[in-house]
Amino acid sequence: MDSKKLSRIFIPKAGFYLWVILFLVVIITILNPFVAIPGYVLFVFLVIYNYKSTHIRNREIAKYIETLTFNIDCATKDTLLNFPMPLVLAELDGTAVWYNSSFKCMFDDDNFLHKTISGIVEDIKPEMTEGDCISISKDAAINNHYYTILGSLVKIDNDNTEHSIIVMLYFIDNTDLINERQKFEDNKNTVGLIVIDNYDDLMQSMEDTQRPQMMAEIEKSISAWLAHTGGVLKKFERDKFLCIFAFKYLKELEEKKFEILETVKEIHFGNKIPVTLSIGMGINAPTILENMQNANASIDIALGRGGDHVVIKDGDNFRFFGGRTRELEKRTRVKARVIAYALRGLIDQAPSVLIMGHENADIDCLGAALGIYRIVKSRDKRVNIVLNHSNANIDAVLNKLGKEPEYSNVFVGRNEAFDIITKKTLLIVLDTHRPSFTETPELLKMTDQIVIIDHHRRGADYIQDVVLSYHETYASSTCELVTELMQYLEEKIRLTSIETEALYAGIVVDTKNFIFKTGVRTFEAASYLRRQGVDTVSVKQLFQNDLKTYIIISNIVKDAEVVYDNIAISICPSNIKNAQLIAAQAADQLLSLSGLVAAFVLSSHENETVISGRSLGEINVQMILEKLGGGGHMTVAGAQLENVPVEEAKGRLKSAIYEYIDSLNKE
Template identity: 65%
Template sequence: MDNKKFSGIFVPRASFYLWVIFILAVVITVLDWRVSVPCYLLLAALVYYNFRSNYVRQKEITKYIENLTLNIDTATKDTLLNFPMPLVVIELDGTIIWYNSSFRKIFEGQQLFERTIGSFAEELHPENLISDRTNISKETVINGRHYSVLGNIVKIDEKSSSNEYILLLYLIDNTELVEVRKLYRDERASIGIIIIDNYDDLMQSLEDSNRPQMLAEIEKKVAHWVGFTGGVLKKFERDKYLLIFEHKYLKEFENKKFDILDSVKEINLGNRIPVTLSLGLGINGKTMAENFHFAAASIDIALGRGGDQVVIKDGESFSFFGGKTREMEKRTRVKARVIAYALRELIEQSSGVMIMGHENVDIDVLGAAMGLYRIACGRKKDTNIVLEYSNPTIDAIMTKIQNDGEYENLFIGRAEALNKVNTRTLLIIVDTHRAAFTECPQLLNYTDQIVVIDHHRKGADFIQDAVLTYQETYASSTCEMVTEILQYVEENPGLRPLEVEALYAGIVIDTKNFTFKTGVRTFEAASYLRRQGVDTFTVKQLFQNDLKTYTSISNVVRDAEIINDRIALSVCASNVKSAQLIAAQAADQLLSLSGIAAAFVLSTAGATVFISGRSFGDINVQVILEKLGGGGHFTVAGTQIEGISVEEAKEKLKYAIINYIDSLSGSEKQ
């Protein structure tokens, strides 16, 4: 770099030489002025020549630049006029001021000049194109053809101080690309797995001679349902079918609400229970194998939600259809026995056991946890129940447990649990299958041994890495499921009175005194607990309300709003103590009113709004509250919404209810 600076000194320059001559002339003048006269004449001639040469050279350069600019302007104009793609120049208000022949062909026969481009294509109006950007990029459809719109904002005169701009828009016709993309998407293979729900119970309800005919009728209806797709339907097990069809037919299935679910219910060959199907679909996977895995995951969720429905897995998202009938109770206890043996082995192999339910623990969680605590103690394992704090729902029984010296150090908080857990700790999740809903979600990250025992209908965000999952939607409560497990773990589990009371209380509360979701096995579980010495009167006393609580419940019932003549909606006042408990009991009370088929009660705790939903089963409160991030059963469901007011939550709930009612009306019309 320095060498270049110094070398520049020695580059010949005319002005440099003229100054040298001038200095020499001055020196000569000092010596002899007569001799200097010719020098000054020569210097004057050289100066004149230098200025003349510079003038001519500058003129030639200017002429060259002007010619070059003219050539560029001519080329630019020619390019704009003969540009192969549609090109239009518009003002910022959308007025068309110039366009080429390709653009005119798009709107053949229409007057374009001095009209706004929005009158021809609303999406091309500057308001819809400009969003704090100088470069414009947008997709649009004009006269049935697809265009990519590119452009930029140009200032009319860069030298002018005025802020006048125009827009140059280029339209690239990519209709063929869009059609090819659509064809590719439509022709991709979608894979489904169809299962006959309760196949064994269905066959047992038929005469031997009617069983082959029943299967033939089911296959006939399913084959007719998928026939228009030209897809493949293949039976690969006695009660399972594999379905492969092109993706473009999925929309028609959805528009018809997967009417095969209702169609198979019409089959009547003397069967005492209706025929129901579950269908799991996998779509938009990278490969057919991935779609098959999606379908398998979908069918697991469909069965976990009680069957008689369709679940579609598209990447990480799920869609649900159907699920309008209640779960059919499974009379066999084979699965309960298998789970009991597997659970016993997992407990014996663990370094310790932690039991955790959902946040805001209820009596079903506590009862199930107490039953599992007794199983783990029977295997001589250090066992804890993760519980950060009590709440009015369980305060009465928690007081009895804490006053009993047998259960000292049984309950631990979240921080202590995180310090104590290790990879060999067996973590048992009860009464929920969603990691985010648990008492301490972080615990799931610190152990590889996770067991899930739950009776709720399966949601999309279930715990996927559990080593053992026992999820039965037909069960009335988690306490019922744990009671069955207790009977198979060992002949005499040694249940203490408080543990029996907690298990029985969980069943009583979740069944509303054996009126909701109560099956044969519910009574059998209650009978077993009665044989273990449960005092039913003592359990009843645990849930007696005082006068103030009863008055609060009555106020909620009094202020209820009726929607669609069948659904009650009310709000529990924020200043009421134990608002969540009162909301749940008020929802139960609202169902006792004549003509009410479902009830929802909202309550608040801090910045969280809680919603309790109850029904007799005609209205699926689970589907309604799933739209608000909750879940549960046909008859009992709940949700919680963060960061909004109770009025906003009420409006969201009303919208979900109306959508549900509209979907029922739509399916009835079809």
């Protein structure tokens, strides 16, 4: 038996004793009835007494409970009436049933009060049961005060209708906390680096006597631009500035689209090229040092996008501003010579070399790969080119390579590359700087020796921890960069005919027959290839279309939709072969039409939609397609949208174009 149950036997109870007495009196009656008479009298007396005592005690307890309940009700009412926190009772439709004086003081008029309650109650699910705790996730801002709202449901009767439940809401004033938090956010440090683009070329383009005035005017403009921030501006190199100011001023600078970019372009002291700036900023890092590191990363991206950019790094996210100026060709070739020397050293010390371009390689990518292949072979090193599959862009060149015994074992697929690569293998990435765009991204993690040679504007996602980077956005193509490197190697490299054709074709295709992004160095690279014996007629034949393809391109041009009166959008039929190549050619063809400054052609490939963008320079197609996850240059760009139908992709493209045009109109 449980010890608690056993102990209850010994608890004195009047009823128990009365039963014991009755039992004893009955026994006495059996033994001697006359003697039991006084016992019955005593038993009746005790029963009556116990009844009266119990009744009186129960009445006193009831009275005590009533008094206690009244006192609690009074205390409850007094608490609700004088509760220091705003409190309101409302029905599920938002009608206020009762509120205390603290809640009344929150508002200037009753109408605004009712609207606020209705808005809050709409966030509460009517199917909640009694006792459920409700926490409104969003902070309510009322008359410059900020509140966190907590609440519970209360059932007021046994009726199951909607009106039987009311909502009790508590308003916790967080105004001081929010204000202090905002003050803390506003006063966080923003670290920025400002670089004068092409400083050397700018100074060389003007008279010696004008150079000090030019620099003084640039410094004056930058100082005036940041004067209202009360921050620090320090020049630490001839063309570099460091600035630190409070975070609250950054929003104002963003709203004005960093007007300093346009201000410095108006500075003229006999300079033949415009003044442009690149600005990189780091924000929201725990320390100034980390903000400085983010600013360095931002300035690298700004310069990698051709300058005239502002890049802001907030954690892992980047924001871009500017980029309306075309890249200026660098006159000095010092960097090309230094890169060539460094690349030769890396090749000599590597046990083997792998060359990898971007997925769905084009002729610029393949031509550059063949150029690097010849450089490595001249150093007597094992070299392979990673290529998982061919496509219409490079089929003609690969067919020619297939007839040459030398190239029989040069190209390797993904699995073969995994078997070849080691931590010491030199991996040369061409025509891309984004990990996800490479032919086999896994290879990037399998070696410590990575070299990048690219001419695309740098995006937020780029390959890090490289040993050598030759990233020049002014160049027309990667083939141009590789051709320049060849000229600075000590050995007299002799290219094969197919290699010269591929390199020359890469330049021709990316410049659209020496029309776009063509500078002096572009022609010099082409001249070097001509001296190597390139057959220009053979290159022309690589890209000849048959009559059927020409008709398809003409139909794409005919069906184009024009937006903003000067931007064409068309769709390539999905049931044709080499749709991506035809789409790119159709986009080029659209630009030949009068009045059009940009063109986009969409094509479907397996489970993705590919967009080819072309521009004459007035519209930055790179910035438009970056909104869709793509990239490229101001005049040539592309994007790939996985698992997105063509029509949906067209809608997204239109939205990106509208957003871009609106941003231009606001400037």
